[in-house]
Amino acid sequence: MSVQCEVTAKGATGAPMSLFERYLTLWVFLCIVAGIGLGQLFPAPVHALGKMEIARVNVPVGLLIWVMIIPMLIKVDFGALHEVRQHVRGIGVTLFVNWLVKPFSMAFLGWLFVRNLFAPMLPADQIDSYIAGLILLAAAPCTAMVFVWSRLSNGDPLFTLSQVALNDTIMVFAFAPIVGLLLGISAITVPWDTLVTSVVLYIVIPLALAQAWRKSLLSKGQPHFDAVMEKIGPWSISALLVTLILLFAFQGKALIDQPLVIALLAVPILIQVFFNSALAYWLNRLVGEKHNVACPSALIGASNFFELAVAAAISLFGFESGATLATVVGVLIEVPVMLLVVKVVNSSKGWYERQQASA
Numbered sequence: 001m002s003v004q005c006e007v008t009a010k011g012a013t014g015a016p017m018s019l020f021e022r023y024l025t026l027w028v029f030l031c032i033v034a035g036i037g038l039g040q041l042f043p044a045p046v047h048a049l050g051k052m053e054i055a056r057v058n059v060p061v062g063l064l065i066w067v068m069i070i071p072m073l074i075k076v077d078f079g080a081l082h083e084v085r086q087h088v089r090g091i092g093v094t095l096f097v098n099w100l101v102k103p104f105s106m107a108f109l110g111w112l113f114v115r116n117l118f119a120p121m122l123p124a125d126q127i128d129s130y131i132a133g134l135i136l137l138a139a140a141p142c143t144a145m146v147f148v149w150s151r152l153s154n155g156d157p158l159f160t161l162s163q164v165a166l167n168d169t170i171m172v173f174a175f176a177p178i179v180g181l182l183l184g185i186s187a188i189t190v191p192w193d194t195l196v197t198s199v200v201l202y203i204v205i206p207l208a209l210a211q212a213w214r215k216s217l218l219s220k221g222q223p224h225f226d227a228v229m230e231k232i233g234p235w236s237i238s239a240l241l242v243t244l245i246l247l248f249a250f251q252g253k254a255l256i257d258q259p260l261v262i263a264l265l266a267v268p269i270l271i272q273v274f275f276n277s278a279l280a281y282w283l284n285r286l287v288g289e290k291h292n293v294a295c296p297s298a299l300i301g302a303s304n305f306f307e308l309a310v311a312a313a314i315s316l317f318g319f320e321s322g323a324t325l326a327t328v329v330g331v332l333i334e335v336p337v338m339l340l341v342v343k344v345v346n347s348s349k350g351w352y353e354r355q356q357a358s359a
Contacts, residue, residue, distance in 0.1 A: 023335075025332060025333070025334075025335050025336050027237075027241055028241075028244060028328075028331055028332045029332075031241050031244040031245045031248060032244070032248050034245050034248070035244065035245040035246065035247060035248025035249040035250075035252060036248050036249070036252035036256065037252075038245065038249045039248070039249035039250060039252035040252055046246075046249045046250065049246065050250060050319050060246070061243055061246060061311075061314055061319075062201065062311075064239045064240075064242055064243045064246075065202060065239070065243065065307065065310070065311040066206055066209075067235050067236070067238075067239035068235075068236045068239040068240050068243070068307045068311075069202065069206045069210075069236070069307055069308065069311075070206050070209055070210045070213070071210075071229070071232045071233060071235050071236045072143050072210075072236055072307070073143065073168070073206055073207050073210035073211070074210045074211075074213055074214045074217070074229065074232075075147065075229070076143065076161075076164055076165055076168055076210070076211075077161055077165060077214075078165050078168075078169070078211070086158070086159070086162075087156070087159050087162070087289065087293050089284070089287040089288065089289050090159060090163075090284055090287075090289040090293040090294070090297050091159075091162070091163055091166065092287075093280055093283045093284050093287065093289070093297050093301075094163045094166075094167070094280065094297045094300060094301065095166070095167075095170070096283070097276055097279055097280045097283070097297075097301040098141045098167060098300065098301055099141075099170065099174060099178070101276060101279065101301075102138050102139075102141075102272070102276050102301065103135065103138045103139045103178050103179075103182055104182070105138070105272060105275060105276065106134050106135060106137070106138030106268065106272050107131070107134075107135055107138075107182045107185065107186060109134070109268035109271055109272055110130070110131035110134040110135065110186065110268055111131065111186065112268075113264070113267055113268045114127055114130045114131050114134070114264075114265070114268065115127055115131065118264045118267075121260060121264060122258075122261060122264060123258060123261075123322070126321070126322030127322070128186070128187070128188045128322075129317055129321045129322030129323040129326075130265060130322040130323065130325070130326045131186050131188065131326075132183055132186070132188050132313070132316070132317060132322075132323040132326075133265075133309070133313050133317075133321075133322060133323035133324065133325065133326025133327045134265070134268060134269065134326050135179060135182045135183060135186070136179060136309045136312050136313050136316075136323065136326075136327060137269065137304050137306065137309040137326065137327050137330045138272060138304065139175055139178050139179050139182070139309075140171065140175060140304055140305035140306075140308040140309050140312075141167045141171065141300055141301075141303075141304070141305060142164075142299075142300050142303035142304055142305050143164055143167070143168060143305045143308075145303055145334070145338070146160060146164060146296060146299055146300045146303055147160060147164070149295075149296070149299040149300075149303060149338055149341075149342055150295065150296040150299065152339075152342045152346075153292075153295035153296065153299065153342050153345050153346055154292055154295070154346075155292050155293070155295045155296035155299070156290070156292045156293050156296065159292075159293050159296060159297075160296040160300075163296065163297065163300060164300070167300070168207065171203060171305075172199070172203055172204060172207065175199055175203065175308075176192075176195050176196055176198075176199045179195060179312070180192060180195060191316055194315055194316050195312075195316060197315065198311065198312045198315040198316065201311075201315070202308055202311040202312065202315075203308065217229075236307070240307060240310075240331070243310065244328060244331070246319070247310075247314075247319060247324060247325075247328055248328075250319040250320045261325065262325075262329055262332070265325070265326050265329045266329055266332075266333055269329060269330055269333060270333065270337060272302075273302045273303075273337050273338075273341065274302070274341075276301040276302050277298045277299065277301055277302035277341045277344075277345075278298075279301070280294070280297050280298040280300075280301035280302075281294050281295075281297075281298035281345060281352075284297050284298070285352055291345075291349050291352050291353055294345070294352065295342075295345045295346075298341070298345055299338065299341060299342065299345070302337075302338065302341055303334065303338055304330055304334070306327060306330045306331045306334060309327040309330065310324065310327045310328065310331065313326070313327045
């Protein structure tokens with residue numbers, strides 16, 4: 001294990017939840033109110049912002065999304081990739097749940113609830129778009145908040161760092177094909193050019209910029225790196241909240257007309273979170289991994305890189321689409337639901353280790 005990996009792991013997982021992170025659901029609710037109010041009071045400026053596009057990419061939102069994503073990606077140490085061999089079984093469970101279960105289970109839940117059970121209560125012209133948003137949400141494994149969840153569950157810092165680095169590497173190559181496959185299976189037209197553009201704009205370029213910035217900061221010493229990260233940490237959540245205000249300024253009328261939509265879209269997201277976290281937790285116990293590995297593995301299986309999902313939904317389907325709204329619902333419920341999962345894995349530690357010892 002390199003000294004740099006060890007320091008990075010401690011820094012990534014050692015900080016508690018910030019005020020913004022702890023009360024993210026409250027801020028999102030306030031953004032909903034502010035966005036709807038702005039959309040109703042100042043429709044002309046809002047629509048003017050919506051038309052500021054280059055190659056179907058909204059410029060203000062694109063810049064905000066880079067501000068959201070880049071500080072998170074700076075935390076990722078790809079030097080930790082060699083650490084995966086220390087926990088092969090746990091990494092195997094993480095990859096299985098993240099890439100072979102999670103996107104496909106969400107596509108199934110979208111078909112079951114949105115296309116069938118809830119269809120009479122949803123706008124018929126947005127059903128495909130809602131399903132697409134759910135798929136985008138599930139196809140992007142968590143990158144930043146998983147460090148917080150791991151810290152709260154006393155997870156192994158190096159395992160957390162290595163699984164994030166490996167997931168992000170896979171995401172560069174697998175996100176577009178998986179999304180394209182599942183949209184096709186769900187009978188939704190796949191705009192491949194826009195999908196590939198989204199991957200380049202919101203994964204490849206930010207990742208390259210973030211890693212270059214990371215290298216530059218670390219060249220000046222770990223204290224300098226930590227100081228800068230503390231300063232730019234709030235950028236991500238702040239940019240997310242400003243983006244949400246813009247989104248709800250466009251979505252306001254639809255929400256006023258259909259307030260039930262948010263509650264209905266939350267159902268498959270909630271089921272997916274609980275199913276995937278429970279599956280990863282159980283599989284880690286089954287293969288004999290330690291509790292401090294099972295926790296971050298279960299939590300990354302349940303959590304989403306919702307910033308990327310929101311960005312891709314806007315690029316693929318537009319501000320006012322059902323897909324964008326579905327990804328925003330994921331943001332809305334992320335923190336309280338994940339805190340519940342953290343509580344469950346912490347309180348079940350005795351059961352986990354007792355069952356593991358008797359296996």
